[in-house]
Amino acid sequence: MLRVFQVLILWLAGLGAATQFAKIAVPFPELVLLYPDHTEAMGWLLSIISLIGALLGALSGAIVGRVGPMKLLIFGLCLGGAISVFQATWPGFYIMLASRFVEGLSHLAIVVAAPTLIAQITTGKARNIAMVLWSTFFGVAFALNAWIGLPMIAAFGLTTFFLLHGFLMLGVAGVILICRMRVQFASDTKPWRWAEVLNVHLRTYRSPFVSAPAVGWFFYTLTFVSLLAILPGRLPEDISAHVAGLMPLAGIVLSWIAVPVLLNVMPCVAVINLGFGLGIFSISGAFLGLPLEIVCVLLFAVLGLVQGGSFAAVPILNQTAEAQALSYGAMAQMGNAGNLLGTPVLLAVLWRVDEAGMLLSITGIYAIAILAHTALARQRAAQTNSA
Template structure:
């Protein structure tokens, strides 16, 4: 499907502003992760598991309400949801700088989950809306890097801020970032069209809409593959460095996110000029499957293992960017794009939440061979789910064409 009424020109500066807002949304996870020990010392009674929950509660909101957010954004208006979500994030981060008691801190973190969800659901819709079709691949691939880039920038900026001002300094800096981009988005985003609200969503209609989203081979397709990416990416980023010798550990930890970003913005963008996004996703899963086999065949050989790390990271980088690019390629209407982005948020958070404990359990039982048993089936499943979705789309297209040409009976 193609975009209806594409813009006369790509609004590149606005796309960069949207990406900057995404960096702030991802930092809602990163700002706790990078000072995990300091937060554990402050909220010692909660223990390590409690601080882990402080990190993950933002994603749990997305897991529970991802597709619902896509439906509500269509009703409320994309600009209102985006700007409101960013403003809410700024206020909450400023409140967290007060280091409130544990229950209030967790309440603020849960509300931050709604702020983060508003951004990740609406941003892909807005990028597709302000980019010409020939630039959508680049815009969506750039958007797909927001999580990894944000973690890297937060890890770089946090130590001096925390050393000088403690955790409140980091939270206030994040609040300032969110506030600046709230202002820029309010200034630059196109206005919501008047009277374009969707029907009111009562519970039976909400259930029906969820069924329609996950039953559609167009709307659900980007998320159906993306879950296998999220199952692997965070788990491997966390645990794979621990499996290699100490001398290689830092290199692997740094190379994985960097290679993914570079592959997505270079090879991925180039491929998207000639190849449908879904095929690029399948290619990425194919590369990650080969890397899994390489780990099994060459484990213990330093150079070969490092080459497999690069291959795996590049493959997952292709999956990352092309999955986002598939949203506007497969869905022409803004409402369908918001639903697709909501499904990605929901299934993506499911993968992120479950992937690391799954891989940890495999490693406990199988040792380094667990990487093969983890990567290979998930990569093949990602290829297969997209092949099945493509077959369903082809059948629907054939049925529609036959129906259009059939005589009235």
């Protein structure tokens, strides 16, 4: 039972990290009203948190090897909690933007350290289930923020919402400290030079085992947050909030039901590619007359296979804690790059073409993801056969 509690509290840390995105994306119209002179730059208020992760994500896996996942996680939670409390004072737009940039350090630390700890304190089928649970942290956070956060904001205001997020992150940090999780992790004490920083990236992305989950994750995150921000606004006002909550929840449900079963009968990468393929199939429904709200829920449901399969792939493809940390770091880097680029890119496509053009571009993104995973699978097979 202790292990179950530890996994759950680490998952709660993930909810706090995901809410760093959701607290901007979900009440986006209300935030625009707070900064009416900067409406054109508001998209960056959502995505700039990804900049540090896009730059340093792969390196964060190596940082785990230096300071250990526990210290890094506590740092991320405390920093994130403090920044959220500061943001509740509603500073000027550019100070708010700068705080979001620094908040990226917190987010990166949490999303690399927490799954590394989960992978270390669980084994076998329990690890697969735990990683599927971890993969739901983004979807659960967005659903909770849509269904609970929006009514809270309506009743008590954005200030209370941001303060609650900050204090909850600090509280989770305190509980994790009390838990005193013990993991075996070799500490790297060699001094770093620029050549070593470059070497970390080369080791990460040259390996088809370490890099594979991250490569697919980039194409997934290129659409996840951006579509949660864009698609509900394309729906009738009376159903948009409900659909915004159902979209991530649908992915969570299918991930929980299907991924642990599928991992017993097919490789983890096949599960990921199945999710991308079904995503293309779901989007095609919009061109066949299926109502957009159904397409939205169906698309996010099948993308749950990509969620669960990608996080489960890290410990399946990589056996050592150090390799897992590098792989989670690469996922953080590629995920942040996708989040950083996704909303501005898809909005640009939507504004310059139309909704149909945006949906077609998403099918292209998923098709490239399938091709990339297929190519990396061939590389792994070639390396295994030559060993």
